[in-house]
Amino acid sequence: MIKSLRLQDGRLYPATQQPAQVLWCSKPDVGDHDWLRLHFRLDEHAVASALDPDEVSRIEFHPDSLFLIWKRPQSYSGQDNFSFDVSSFGLLLRDDCLLLICNDDQPLSGLGRREMMNGPMDVLLDLLFNNIHHYLGHLKVIKMVARELQQKFNSSLENRHLLQMFNLSESLVYYINALHSNGAVLTRLRNHAEKKHYSSDCLGLIDDMIIENNQCYKQAEIYSTVFAGLMDARGNLVNNSTNNLLRKLTLINVVFLPLNLVAGIGGMSEYSMMTAPLPWWWSYTALIVAMLGMGAAMVWGLRRMARAS
The missing domain is CATH 3.30.460.20 (CorA soluble domain-like)
Structure with missing residues (x-):
């Protein structure tokens, strides 16, 4: 045009x-x-x-x-x-x-x-x-x-x-x-x-x-x-930011994977057989306390390793 x-x-x-x-x-x-x-x-x-x-x-x-x-x-x-x-x-x-x-x-x-x-x-x-x-x-x-x-x-x-x-x-x-x-x-x-x-x-x-x-x-x-x-x-x-997020997820996995293993063992019938002489609330309370202590120990160890690096 x-x-x-x-x-x-x-x-x-x-x-x-x-x-x-x-x-x-x-x-x-x-x-x-x-x-x-x-x-x-x-x-x-x-x-x-x-x-x-x-x-x-x-x-x-x-x-x-x-x-x-x-x-x-x-x-x-x-x-x-x-x-x-x-x-x-x-x-x-x-x-x-x-x-x-x-x-x-x-x-x-x-x-x-x-x-x-x-x-x-x-x-x-x-x-x-x-x-x-x-x-x-x-x-x-x-x-x-x-x-x-x-x-x-x-x-x-x-x-x-x-x-x-x-x-x-x-x-x-x-x-x-x-x-x-x-x-x-x-x-x-x-x-x-x-x-x-x-x-x-x-x-x-x-x-x-x-x-x-x-x-x-x-x-x-x-x-x-x-x-x-x-x-x-x-x-x-x-x-x-992505690396920090992956680091946090890795720490969570490192802490909870062993605890999942212990919880799996504690949930089997063999654990009840091994702790048969004890009342069930004592044995499972001891298992929970042991898991919390193990988790706290791993978190403390991982923090020391992070500060050292």
């Missing part, structure tokens, strides 16, 4: 007639592919790259246009089991229009952070600037989710929370790769803008985006390192 948008008074509005400054192609079908090839000379490889979520960010310069692939964070929902994903979309910039190719309606959400957009280049920069702030917002959410998981983990020590922390750590790895490749695109775009003698405001905005993208990259890198260390520590904590 192809939508047309026009620039008026620094803002984007739906356009019903051609030409339009911004063309938005979401979920292109076979007819849209033919239209893109006819009007923009985009081959199947370029369109497939724009729609491939695993495509690496890159920028290509042509005599009358530039084409770039940009990595963006996908909208997060609580049903994703704390998984933050990234995807790709393509942009083709000409002097008279900007073409967006994507798989959903997300890229233009929140567009219009700048006060005035006078041309397709302004729309492109505003779109990239908005995506960088989207990354920053997701990193804040990741930090809040990590704190919540830490509290749950400290109270329950369930493997489910450890798996959720693993999902967060994996998402940060994807964010780091996306931000690194986006930074390379911004650097090349800055060099191209300088060669083409773009305005100082445009160059300044690209410089600001490079700085904020680098800060976002460093922040994601720090979070990833911290989460990796915390996951190792929490994994060791779970193993230590």
Whole structure:
């Protein structure tokens, strides 16, 4: 589906007639592919790259246009089991229009952070600037989710929370790769803008985006390192808790197995035959007292062995 948008008074509005400054192609079908090839000379490889979520960010310069692939964070929902994903979309910039190719309606959400957009280049920069702030917002959410998981983990020590922390750590790895490749695109775009003698405001905005993208990259890198260390520590904590539980169960077995043996012997008819001259309450009282004394002696011995080790 192809939508047309026009620039008026620094803002984007739906356009019903051609030409339009911004063309938005979401979920292109076979007819849209033919239209893109006819009007923009985009081959199947370029369109497939724009729609491939695993495509690496890159920028290509042509005599009358530039084409770039940009990595963006996908909208997060609580049903994703704390998984933050990234995807790709393509942009083709000409002097008279900007073409967006994507798989959903997300890229233009929140567009219009700048006060005035006078041309397709302004729309492109505003779109990239908005995506960088989207990354920053997701990193804040990741930090809040990590704190919540830490509290749950400290109270329950369930493997489910450890798996959720693993999902967060994996998402940060994807964010780091996306931000690194986006930074390379911004650097090349800055060099191209300088060669083409773009305005100082445009160059300044690209410089600001490079700085904020680098800060976002460093922040994601720090979070990833911290989460990796915390996951190792929490994994060791779970193993230590399991070892302590098994140790306690082993001590219980060591104490009660001999007592079960003595109780089994005392419950047989031979014991009654051996203690026939004594009243039954004396013999069985002596058996119970002997079992309690044996259990206390084994507990005392095991405690001394634990302190000695």
